[in-house]
Amino acid sequence: MSRMMENNFRRNPWGPLFGLWSAQYLDLWKLVRLKLNPQIKATYQRFPSVLPPGSTFPDLTLPTVEGGTFRTADYRGKKHLVLFTGSIT
Amino acid sequence: MEQLHKKYADRDVQCVCIYVREPHPGERAFRQYQRHSSFDHRVRYAKELVQLKAMNVPVIVDGLDEAVHKALGNLPNLAYVVDKQGKVVYKATWTNAEHIDELLSELTSEGDPSPRLPVTIRDAEVGTAI
Numbered sequence: 312m313s314r315m316m317e318n319n320f321r322r323n324p325w326g327p328l329f330g331l332w333s334a335q336y337l338d339l340w341k342l343v344r345l346k347l348n349p350q351i352k353a354t355y356q357r358f359p360s361v362l363p364p365g366s367t368f369p370d371l372t373l374p375t376v377e378g379g380t381f382r383t384a385d386y387r388g389k390k391h392l393v394l395f396t397g398s399i400t
Numbered sequence: 401m402e403q404l405h406k407k408y409a410d411r412d413v414q415c416v417c418i419y420v421r422e423p424h425p426g427e428r429a430f431r432q433y434q435r436h437s438s439f440d441h442r443v444r445y446a447k448e449l450v451q452l453k454a455m456n457v458p459v460i461v462d463g464l465d466e467a468v469h470k471a472l473g474n475l476p477n478l479a480y481v482v483d484k485q486g487k488v489v490y491k492a493t494w495t496n497a498e499h500i501d502e503l504l505s506e507l508t509s510e511g512d513p514s515p516r517l518p519v520t521i522r523d524a525e526v527g528t529a530i
C-alpha cells in the first residue's frame with residue numbers, strides 16, 4: 312500500500328519527448344502556461360490532503376449519461392468502487 | 401480502464417467514469433470541442449465520449465459547477481478506489497490502470513488467480529491530462 316500512497320504525490324507524467332509530443336494535438340503555449348501556473352501547482356500540492364487514504368468517501372449522487380442516477384451509497388457494503396475522471400480532450 | 405472494468409466485473413468491483421470539464425477545449429486536435437455552456441452541452445459531450453471510446457464503464461456527469469470534481473481534488477485525470485466500507489484506499493493524480501489492477505487484486509481475492517493486465521494498458525485511455 313505504501314507504493315499506492317507514493318503515487319498520490321506524483322505529478323502528471325510528461326510522456327515521450329519530455330511532453331513535446333503533446334504539441335501535436337494541444338496548444339503548446341497553453342500547455343506551458345498551465346505547467347507554470349501557480350494555481351495549478353497549488354491544486355496538485357493540495358491533492359494529497361483531499362480525502363486521504365483511510366478517510367470516508369463522501370456520498371455522491373450524480374446523473375448517468377443514460378439518464379439514471381448513480382449513488383455511491385448504493386455500493387456501500389457491496390462493491391469496491393473505482394472512480395476516475397474523464398473527458399474527450 | 402475498460403479492461404479493468406471487464407476483468408473485475410464479477411468480483412465485487414464497480415468502475416465509474418466521472419465526466420468532468422474538458423481540459424483542452426478548442427485546442428489543435430480538439431477544435432470542435434468547446435467549453436461546456438450548459439449541463440445539456442456537457443451531457444452531449446459525455447455521450448460522445450462513450451461513443452468515441454466505446455466505453456462499457458458507466459459514465460456519470462458532474463454538474464456545471466464541478467462541485468464533485470472540486471471535492472475530489474479538481475485534477476483532470478484523477479482516480480480513487482473506495483473499498484466496500486466506503487473508505488478511500490487509493491487515490492492518484494493520474495489514473496494508472498496497472499496500479500489500480502494491483503490494488504484490486506489485493507482487495508478482491510487475497511491471492512489473485514487471474515493474470516495481471518498487460519503493461520501496455522496505460523492511464524490515458526480516457527481523456528488527456530494537462
